[in-house]
Amino acid sequence: MVTDAVIRKIARLRAGGTPRVLDLFAGCGGLSLGFQAAGFAIRAAIESDPHAARSHARNFHGGDAEHSRARDIVTTLPETLGADLDLGPVADAIDLIVGGPPCQAFARVGRPKLREIAAHPQAFRHDPRARLYQEYLRYVDAFQPLAVLIENVPDVLNHGGQNIAQEICEVLTEKGYVCGYTLLNAAHYGVPQTRERMFLVAYRREIASRVSFPVPTNWLLVPPGYEGSRAVALKVLNGLLLRAHSYIEPPAADPDSPPAVTAEQALADLPPIHARRLLAAGKLKRGTRRFDCPVPYDRRRAVSSYAQTMRSWRGFEAPEDGLKDHVIRWLPRDYELFARLRPGDQYPQAYQLALTVLEERVAEASRQGVIVREGTEVFERLRKSTVPPYDCRKFPNKWRMTEADKPCRTLLAHLGKDSYSHIHYDTDQARTISVREAARLQSFLPAPPRLPAAA
Numbered sequence: 001m002v003t004d005a006v007i008r009k010i011a012r013l014r015a016g017g018t019p020r021v022l023d024l025f026a027g028c029g030g031l032s033l034g035f036q037a038a039g040f041a042i043r044a045a046i047e048s049d050p051h052a053a054r055s056h057a058r059n060f061h062g063g064d065a066e067h068s069r070a071r072d073i074v075t076t077l078p079e080t081l082g083a084d085l086d087l088g089p090v091a092d093a094i095d096l097i098v099g100g101p102p103c104q105a106f107a108r109v110g111r112p113k114l115r116e117i118a119a120h121p122q123a124f125r126h127d128p129r130a131r132l133y134q135e136y137l138r139y140v141d142a143f144q145p146l147a148v149l150i151e152n153v154p155d156v157l158n159h160g161g162q163n164i165a166q167e168i169c170e171v172l173t174e175k176g177y178v179c180g181y182t183l184l185n186a187a188h189y190g191v192p193q194t195r196e197r198m199f200l201v202a203y204r205r206e207i208a209s210r211v212s213f214p215v216p217t218n219w220l221l222v223p224p225g226y227e228g229s230r231a232v233a234l235k236v237l238n239g240l241l242l243r244a245h246s247y248i249e250p251p252a253a254d255p256d257s258p259p260a261v262t263a264e265q266a267l268a269d270l271p272p273i274h275a276r277r278l279l280a281a282g283k284l285k286r287g288t289r290r291f292d293c294p295v296p297y298d299r300r301r302a303v304s305s306y307a308q309t310m311r312s313w314r315g316f317e318a319p320e321d322g323l324k325d326h327v328i329r330w331l332p333r334d335y336e337l338f339a340r341l342r343p344g345d346q347y348p349q350a351y352q353l354a355l356t357v358l359e360e361r362v363a364e365a366s367r368q369g370v371i372v373r374e375g376t377e378v379f380e381r382l383r384k385s386t387v388p389p390y391d392c393r394k395f396p397n398k399w400r401m402t403e404a405d406k407p408c409r410t411l412l413a414h415l416g417k418d419s420y421s422h423i424h425y426d427t428d429q430a431r432t433i434s435v436r437e438a439a440r441l442q443s444f445l446p447a448p449p450r451l452p453a454a455a
Contacts, residue, residue, distance in 0.1 A: 001176065005091035005144050006204060013095065013146070022046075022143060024073060024099030024136055028055035030444065031098045031151065036060065037313075043094060044085050046071045059316075073135045078142035094143040100151040101132040133164060137171055148172065148202040154183050154233035156198050157247075163236045165200050169246035177202040180211030180248045183230055187407040188216035188253045191443045192266035192306065195410045196226055198233075216253040220260035220407065263425055264404040265304040266440045267433075269311075271295050273328055275431035276335045289327035291435065296322040307440070316445035323446065326436040329420070333385060338423050339430035341401040350399050351392040358386045399423055402433070408441050 013019060018041045023032045026045035036042055042060040047053040050070040057068035066084055078090050087093035133150070140148060156164045169179040181200035186193050201211045237247050278284035303311070311318040340353050361382055362372045372379050390398055402408045404425040412421050415438050422433045422441075433441070 002206060003091065003144060005089075006146065006206065008092060009095055009144075009146055010204075010206060019095040019146075020093065022094040022097045022139070022145070023056075024097060024139060025101050025132070026056050026099065027052045028444075029059045030442070031100070031149070032056065032060055033316075033445070035096070035098065036315075040096065044081060044087060046073050046076060046081065048072045073132065073139070078139055090142050091144050094145050096147045096149070097136070097140060097143060097145045098149040098151075099136060101136060133168060137168070140172070140175065146204045146207055148177065148200075150181075150198075150200040152198050152200075154196050154198050154230060157183075157233045158236045161236055165198055166237070166245055166247070168200060169202070172202045173246075176205055178205055178208055178210060180213075180246050182213050182248045182250045183233065184213065184250055185220070185222055185226070186443075187220045187222070187260040188218055189214070190217055190261055190306070191441075192261040192263055192407045193409070193411060193441050193443075194220065194222060194226060194260075194407050196222075196230065211248065213248065213251055215251045217257060218260045219253050219255050219257040223409075260407050261304075261306045262405050263402045263408045263441065265306050266310075266408075267307075267424075267437050269297065269301045269303045269307045270323065270326065270434075270437060270440070271298050271301075272426070272429055273326070273431060273434060274429055275328065275331075276339065279332055279335065284330065286330045289435075291325040291327065294319065294322035294324055295326045310440055310443070310445055313445045318446045323436055325439070326434045328431050328434045331420070331432065334388065334420075335430045337388075338401075338432075339427050341399075341423060341427065343401055343403040343425060345399075345401045346396055347388075347390065347398040347400075348392040348396055351388065351390075354387040358383055361386060397421075401425065411438055411441055 018039065020043045021032065021035050021040045022043060023029065023035075023045040026032060026047040027049075029042075029045070032042045032045065045053075045056050045060070045067070047056055048070055053070040054063075054068045057063055061067035069084075071081070082088070082090040082093055136150065150165075150168065152165075157166075165181045169181060172179045179200070179202040181198060183196060184199055186195035186197070199213065201213070203211065234247075237245060275284060336357060337350050337353050340357075341350060362379070365372045365382070370378070372382060399420050400409055401423045402425040408422055415421065415433075415435065420432050422438070424431055424433055424437070439445075
């Protein structure tokens with residue numbers, strides 16, 4: 001059914017009006033940034049994390065207090081959001097809703113932890129975050145957007161045998177939308193990261209008759225592990241081949257296209273952090289890392305076209321006094337191991353190197369007249385200071401030495417907590433990537449000092 005609000009919004013856009021966006025589960029605004037760059041106005045967002053909500057407001061609404069408020073989508077009525085942010089009548093306020101419901105409930109990488117916490121083999125299926133897409137659809141009902149975009153991990157296509165994306169499409173089809181979803185890899189679109197994600201797009205039937213996805217701009221032969229993950233995600237879909245479904249095969253990357261952006265192209269212009277030297281000089285210590293201390297650029301370092309884009313994005317230009325949040329984890333035990341890793345090495349290789357380093361230190365102690373026998377307190381103390389405690393059979397992907405000439409592998413959450421995940425390709429620096437480097441690999445930009453509120 002075509003409502004008056006839908007008719008008014010179509011007429012407004014045809015008259016040259018700027019499309020207006022509501023970003024749900026917005027985080028600091030990765031999706032918002034893309035749509036702003038494409039000429040959309042970011043009118044509102046919902047984010048439950050207070051820090052992320054403040055970041056989003058600073059990035060897109062000049063730090064406005066009302067936009068900075070953290071909001072829980074489950075308890076926030078669309079009408080309440082509209083009133084708080086002075087959006088006017090809810091059905092007329094928004095042209096496009098975008099967002100990615102929390103992926104932790106769908107990603108297979110997090111399921112062992114959920115099973116451990118809940119002591120149930122199917123705990124991930126009962127995670128309340130797995131139902132938040134229903135709240136997304138509640139907002140679609142209220143705001144009646146002309147278009148919808150949802151992003152999530154590939155495993156949303158196989159959530160314990162349930163294809164969430166297909167179910168969403170079926171609901172949206174009943175609401176008057178034409179809908180489609182696919183799997184796209186960020187490396188094929190100029191991001192220095194092989195990040196595979198599901199994208200679902202829906203349009204009101206009054207403005208489009210079909211959904212299509214953009215042709216890749218860059219070429220990369222995606223590593224085999226990603227193809228395996230894709231096959232698992234598509235397993236449920238493949239069982240529906242005799243039924244109609246909304247999955248669309250992704251456009252193929254052309255080998256004649258420019259090669260994918262590499263980790264070195266993304267990071268080489270950033271100031272080096274020589275972890276072992278700083279540690280030896282007492283300049284790298286345990287404790288809180290400040291994100292607001294500028295680090296000057298080394299003007300002698302080459303700047304790739306990708307890096308230049310990151311440094312000069314309109315409205316998010318890098319500050320003249322240098323970059324901020326270029327800080328790393330304090331890992332004195334591991335720097336020696338990082339220096340010995342080879343490109344592409346993962347945690348099992350690092351663990352074996354750690355055992356080799358332990359043998360070397362035991363031998364050195366023996367040369368100095370100290371007998372270190374396995375099982376003694378001295379041996380265990382030396383082992384603890386040398387060998388990481390993580391089981392390499394359970395955590396093979398905990399570390400990975402980034403390859404300079406390729407995009408990095410998928411960045412995970414918890415960079416500063418339980419996941420080292422990415423070791424810098426420069427063995428001389430021998431460290432994990434910094435917060436700023438992680439942002440670069442995500443194609444995130446420096447935060448602006450202040451931005452005017454969106455129209």
